Amino acid sequence: MQRESMKRNGARLAFLAALWPLLPAPPASSQPALSETQLLGMRLFNQSCRVCHTKPQLTSPQYGPVLSKDSLGGQDGVMREVISNGTPRMPGFKYHFEPAQTDAIVAYIKTVPAPAPAPATTR
Numbered sequence: 001m002q003r004e005s006m007k008r009n010g011a012r013l014a015f016l017a018a019l020w021p022l023l024p025a026p027p028a029s030s031q032p033a034l035s036e037t038q039l040l041g042m043r044l045f046n047q048s049c050r051v052c053h054t055k056p057q058l059t060s061p062q063y064g065p066v067l068s069k070d071s072l073g074g075q076d077g078v079m080r081e082v083i084s085n086g087t088p089r090m091p092g093f094k095y096h097f098e099p100a101q102t103d104a105i106v107a108y109i110k111t112v113p114a115p116a117p118a119p120a121t122t123r
């Protein structure tokens with residue numbers, strides 16, 4: 001009796017396993033695919049901005065603020081201006097990037113969802 005039901009379960013598993021690739025795959029992420037421009041922006045961002053704007057390791061501090069589509073009120077013009085001219089603590093990139101490259105970086109930043117607010121800390 002026991003063996004019979006184990007065999008049946010095994011068959012059911014094999015059937016599910018065979019079916020698995022046919023099931024519709026869930027989307028890899030909720031983010032839509034990036035356009036060419038946004039991908040270019042992501043590459044440039046990874047080359048020139050990551051060092052300061054993302055956390056290199058869990059334990060190390062991050063120098064610049066986290067960037068997202070909500071940075072600087074989500075205003076493209078202000079973002080371009082900060083990227084071009086820099087701030088007292090950030091270098092300007094106007095001699096580094098063509099305007100189209102700066103635009104691409106802004107287009108990429110606009111795809112980054114705003115971070116969840118930090119959990120309230122009780123001291």
Ligand code: HEC
Nearest residue numbers: 048049052063064065071072079082083087088089090105
């Ligand atoms: C040397 C470190 C450094 C690099 C490299 C750097 N940033 Fe920054 N960035 C900063 C700091 C620090 C600030 C915060 C402004 C301040 O304190 O002056 C900032 C601010 C910003 C802001 C405004 C964010 C806000 O919420 O106020 C934007 C947008 C920005 N950076 C984009 C970029 C982009 C795009 C690049 C790459 C092309 C880049 N940064 C490279 C350090 C850096």
